[in-house]
Amino acid sequence: MTIMECAGCTLIAYGVPFSMFVFTIAHHPFRVIISMTSAFFWLLSLLLSSFLWFAVVPLRTQLAFAVPFAVIFQEIFRFLFYRLIKKAEFALQRVQMQELTDKGMVFDRFAVAYASGYGFGLISGTFAIVNVLSDMTGPGTLGIFGHSQDFFIATAFLTLCVILLNTFWGVIFFTSLDKGGIHRFIGPGTVVLTHMLFSCITLVNRTLTPMYTISLIVGYAILLGMIIYTVVLRGFNLNNIRQRIN
Amino acid sequence: MHSLFLLVYLFLQIFVVFCSQPKRVVDRMYISFDRARYCVRRLNGTHEIGCQSSIRGNSGRMYMIDNDQEFHIYLTDKKLIDSFNSFIIVLNVNLFNTYYIDYLMKHLDKKLNGLLLYLKSNLSRPLDFSHDDQCPNNRNSFYLNQTEKINWNSKGTSLFFRSFPFPIMLIDEEDDYKRLIEFYRQFNNSQSSPACGLELKAFQNAAHTTKTCMTRNDISHSLIDLQEIFCDPIGGLNIYSKLPQSIKIKPDQRSLKSVILILVTTDSFQMFLKPKGSTGGVQQPATALITFLTLAHLIGQEQDEFKKQNKEIIFVTLDGDALDYSASFKFMFDMINGYFPIGNKNEQPIKIEHIHSIIEFQSLSMTNELWLHTHPSSLINQTFIDILLRNNPMINLIRPNSPLPPASSQIFLRQTLSLSFPVYILSSTNQNQLLNHYYHSFFDDPSTLSINISTLEYNTTTEISLWIKRIVEPFAQTLIESLVGIKKNVIIKQEIINNLVYCILKNINCPLIHNVTNQSVGNTFKPFDQTSMPFSINTYPISTTPTFPFIKYVLGYFLRDRSYDIQNLTKISCKEHAYNDSFCSYTFVDGYAPSIINEKSFSGYCVRSYLRFVQSISPAFIIENYDLSQTTYPAWTESRWTTISLRLFIIPTRTHEIVTLIIGILLTFISFCILFFLRYYTKISLFQPSSS
Numbered sequence: 001m002t003i004m005e006c007a008g009c010t011l012i013a014y015g016v017p018f019s020m021f022v023f024t025i026a027h028h029p030f031r032v033i034i035s036m037t038s039a040f041f042w043l044l045s046l047l048l049s050s051f052l053w054f055a056v057v058p059l060r061t062q063l064a065f066a067v068p069f070a071v072i073f074q075e076i077f078r079f080l081f082y083r084l085i086k087k088a089e090f091a092l093q094r095v096q097m098q099e100l101t102d103k104g105m106v107f108d109r110f111a112v113a114y115a116s117g118y119g120f121g122l123i124s125g126t127f128a129i130v131n132v133l134s135d136m137t138g139p140g141t142l143g144i145f146g147h148s149q150d151f152f153i154a155t156a157f158l159t160l161c162v163i164l165l166n167t168f169w170g171v172i173f174f175t176s177l178d179k180g181g182i183h184r185f186i187g188p189g190t191v192v193l194t195h196m197l198f199s200c201i202t203l204v205n206r207t208l209t210p211m212y213t214i215s216l217i218v219g220y221a222i223l224l225g226m227i228i229y230t231v232v233l234r235g236f237n238l239n240n241i242r243q244r245i246n
Numbered sequence: 247m248h249s250l251f252l253l254v255y256l257f258l259q260i261f262v263v264f265c266s267q268p269k270r271v272v273d274r275m276y277i278s279f280d281r282a283r284y285c286v287r288r289l290n291g292t293h294e295i296g297c298q299s300s301i302r303g304n305s306g307r308m309y310m311i312d313n314d315q316e317f318h319i320y321l322t323d324k325k326l327i328d329s330f331n332s333f334i335i336v337l338n339v340n341l342f343n344t345y346y347i348d349y350l351m352k353h354l355d356k357k358l359n360g361l362l363l364y365l366k367s368n369l370s371r372p373l374d375f376s377h378d379d380q381c382p383n384n385r386n387s388f389y390l391n392q393t394e395k396i397n398w399n400s401k402g403t404s405l406f407f408r409s410f411p412f413p414i415m416l417i418d419e420e421d422d423y424k425r426l427i428e429f430y431r432q433f434n435n436s437q438s439s440p441a442c443g444l445e446l447k448a449f450q451n452a453a454h455t456t457k458t459c460m461t462r463n464d465i466s467h468s469l470i471d472l473q474e475i476f477c478d479p480i481g482g483l484n485i486y487s488k489l490p491q492s493i494k495i496k497p498d499q500r501s502l503k504s505v506i507l508i509l510v511t512t513d514s515f516q517m518f519l520k521p522k523g524s525t526g527g528v529q530q531p532a533t534a535l536i537t538f539l540t541l542a543h544l545i546g547q548e549q550d551e552f553k554k555q556n557k558e559i560i561f562v563t564l565d566g567d568a569l570d571y572s573a574s575f576k577f578m579f580d581m582i583n584g585y586f587p588i589g590n591k592n593e594q595p596i597k598i599e600h601i602h603s604i605i606e607f608q609s610l611s612m613t614n615e616l617w618l619h620t621h622p623s624s625l626i627n628q629t630f631i632d633i634l635l636r637n638n639p640m641i642n643l644i645r646p647n648s649p650l651p652p653a654s655s656q657i658f659l660r661q662t663l664s665l666s667f668p669v670y671i672l673s674s675t676n677q678n679q680l681l682n683h684y685y686h687s688f689f690d691d692p693s694t695l696s697i698n699i700s701t702l703e704y705n706t707t708t709e710i711s712l713w714i715k716r717i718v719e720p721f722a723q724t725l726i727e728s729l730v731g732i733k734k735n736v737i738i739k740q741e742i743i744n745n746l747v748y749c750i751l752k753n754i755n756c757p758l759i760h761n762v763t764n765q766s767v768g769n770t771f772k773p774f775d776q777t778s779m780p781f782s783i784n785t786y787p788i789s790t791t792p793t794f795p796f797i798k799y800v801l802g803y804f805l806r807d808r809s810y811d812i813q814n815l816t817k818i819s820c821k822e823h824a825y826n827d828s829f830c831s832y833t834f835v836d837g838y839a840p841s842i843i844n845e846k847s848f849s850g851y852c853v854r855s856y857l858r859f860v861q862s863i864s865p866a867f868i869i870e871n872y873d874l875s876q877t878t879y880p881a882w883t884e885s886r887w888t889t890i891s892l893r894l895f896i897i898p899t900r901t902h903e904i905v906t907l908i909i910g911i912l913l914t915f916i917s918f919c920i921l922f923f924l925r926y927y928t929k930i931s932l933f934q935p936s937s938s
Contacts, residue, residue: 002903004903004904004907005902005903005907007910008907008911011910011914012906012909012910015910015913016913016917018914019914019917019918019920022918022921023922023924023933024921024932024933108931110931110932111932114932131270132271135270135272138275138445138895139305139443139895139897140305140445141440141896142274142275143440144275144276144277144433144894149896149898149902152906153909160913
């Protein structure tokens with residue numbers, strides 16, 4: 001019965017994001033709304049990518065063509081979402097701040113960037129894994145044609161990586177644009193480049209074995225890099241952290 | 247290569263949803279076998295028989311057993327049996343008998359989740375394969391209260407009439423077997439490596455008994471219009487036809503003992519079905535049916551002779567006798583209640599006292615000797631028998647009052663207490679043996695009659711066609727001699743028999759049927775092109791089968807009024823004849839050349855024939871307020887089912903599953919703890935519940 005395997009993979013992929021939701025987003029209606037809207041924007045980017053794929057009929061079978069464009073469209077829509085948030089912020093600021101602060105609706109830019117990245121990541125990961133999870137509920141597992149049985153665990157970990165990466169990419173993207181100056185180019189540039197790298201690793205992997213470990217290592221390395229970049233961007237240093245903890 | 251390609255595709259799913267072909271992971275996980283035969287559930291008044299699977303399918307670890315030695319090795323391997331919850335045993339078809347199945351069921355008990363039988367190749371067929379009882383149809387037969395029971399089908403296993411709690415399927419295609427064994431050998435080498443598993447899905451809607459199921463059928467949920475049917479009563483059509491010359495219209499009285507019935511059955515059953523597969527039934531009833539139709543043609547040819555005497559010969563086909571003689575019970579029920587012949591209320595009914603005798607063709611194989619079974623000795627006409635034996639030295643007479651083999655005539659005798667008329671059964675069955683090793687099984691196919699079906703053409707003269715000619719011609723001669731009183735050599739064209747053999751055993755969409763029907767009826771045979779006539783349990787009219795239209799039109803044509811052959815009628819004048827005559831049917835057809843004895847050939851012929859047909863379901867379903875659990879009449883129904891599937895896959899090892907689950911739980915738990923700590927022990931604003 002691979003219900004166990006299915007449950008296990010669901011928990012691997014969604015366990016951490018679920019905890020994140022419970023402790024950082026659930027109590028804040030504003031963040032919930034931002035996440036959902038952000039997810040919707042990701043869906044729009046996917047729609048556009050699929051139009052492009054559909055339109056270019058001869059290249060439908062060439063994966064290498066569709067992937068970079070998908071990445072580009074996603075990042076464009078991330079930017080468009082940022083513009084949307086900016087407008088909202090501007091509109092909110094025109095209303096009396098006191099009233100909103102009493103109700104608990106303070107505009108925390110960091111939280112908004114975080115929630116938007118989280119929404120993007122959640123929907124992106126769901127699209128990746130949901131079909132695989134439903135195929136997992138039958139009595140069998142992969143392997144009759146020689147594939148490795150670790151495929152499902154690898155997919156689950158990769159989905160987790162995608163969700164977390166998207167969260168941090170969101171934070172970096174928005175915070176860099178807010179900071180202005182040179183950061184306006186470095187931040188988004190890093191995001192686009194690492195995103196492209198992550199997706200294209202898959203295409204490069206066509207000639208290597210075992211491919212799961214390589215993509216996972218690259219993915220989590222990029223994740224570590226993004227975490228460090230975020231921390232640096234937010235201006236944390238050792239003193240600040242000690243303060244926050246106490 | 248496969249695995250790389252697969253992973254690339256999957257990563258792409260993360261970024262782009264649509265792909266060029268609908269390749270999903272599930273296509274790389276399961277291998278389906280679409281041409282497997284399956285066993286279904288049937289119900290009667292008191293029991294259910296057959297197989298049943300759970301609605302999602304029965305899955306288990308696959309274990310292959312090829313011979314007796316491997317069987318015992320498997321049963322003594324305690325470690326293997328304990329390490330899995332459920333098994334699907336893949337058994338060589340030669341081991342499918344009560345000894346092995348009972349042993350397996352007793353030993354494995356709830357762990358036996360399904361059975362898959364395989365046939366290695368067509369050349370390695372088991373010598374005997376019959377799952378009917380050893381004394382077939384003994385539940386409702388003539389011998390209900392007699393002590394002497396002959397095991398006509400001595401190699402029968404009775405497995406058809408048992409109820410199995412798990413599904414049983416059978417693979418009879420050689421390349422399916424090769425694929426199965428290839429994967430099995432690849433993956434079942436050691437205990438630790440992942441093992442092969444099978445999933446058998448054959449969910450049957452009906453349960454318990456016919457009475458329960460028919461009650462369920464009647465339940466209608468008032469809000470929903472659609473009625474859900476779980477089972478259908480078995481039955482088809484009883485078709486009868488005779489020479490159109492002698493039709494008794496009221497108030498003409500019919501003389502006593504003036505009707506001779508010639509019977510044949512048109513159905514069989516098999517334990518393992520396949521849509522569009524061979525259904526067996528060649529030695530019984532196909533050969534008998536071809537003999538029957540050939541005799542009808544001869545009688546039609548010699549209709550001028552039969553006009554000189556006053557007895558009617560009615561040709562009757564019965565559909566549904568394989569299971570407890572349902573069709574014969576219905577026929578006798580109709581006769582006793584005045585519904586025979588059906589169709590025109592101005593026709594004088596035929597009752598028991600009008601029947602002169604019954605002749606039946608049953609279980610004819612291509613044997614060197616035929617046997618004539620008769621009953622009761624007090625009523626049989628010895629002159630007739632003497633003429634028959636003289637005209638055909640192949641026929642031997644069985645001692646009178648011997649037990650009768652399984653035959654529809656038994657019911658005719660039973661319902662009349664053997665006091666009214668004699669029966670004569672012509673069969674290849676001798677005093678105590680059906681000579682058919684594959685009685686009521688799908689192996690009973692043309693190869694058992696030495697016919698090479700792949701090279702059979704429309705007009706090929708096979709041994710069986712020659713054999714049938716040698717039987718039918720003397721028989722027709724005997725009928726003429728005993729009824730009319732003259733000795734006449736009758737000849738039937740070999741071509742007609744060859745055509746019948748081709749149509750019934752190879753391709754029912756043949757030129758013969760198109761020559762004897764009009765265009766719209768002929769088109770109904772097109773979907774059945776290149777399939778033989780199916781001989782299986784019918785649930786008419788739910789299941790569409792070409793059998794009944796074929797028999798109707800061929801029988802009607804062979805017994806037609808031949809005076810119309812020489813009249814050059816048009817379609818319109820044929821219709822006009824139809825308006826004036828309500829007892830016969832008139833169709834305008836192209837004409838079947840070998841049957842027409844006329845120098846001039848016309849573009850179309852008007853066919854006047856006497857043809858009637860009536861539903862042959864058991865009287866149990868017709869009588870008002872009949873309690874279906876009574877055993878007066880048989881009450882067989884067949885369950886309905888939706889999808890049948892057979893899939894092969896890899897079962898994940900238990901450790902792998904548990905490890906995955908534990909990793910998932912740990913990850914969730916650890917992340918929960920870390921974030922909990924971050925909320926309550928730090929002042930990072932992101933984690934605090936109060937701010938926005």
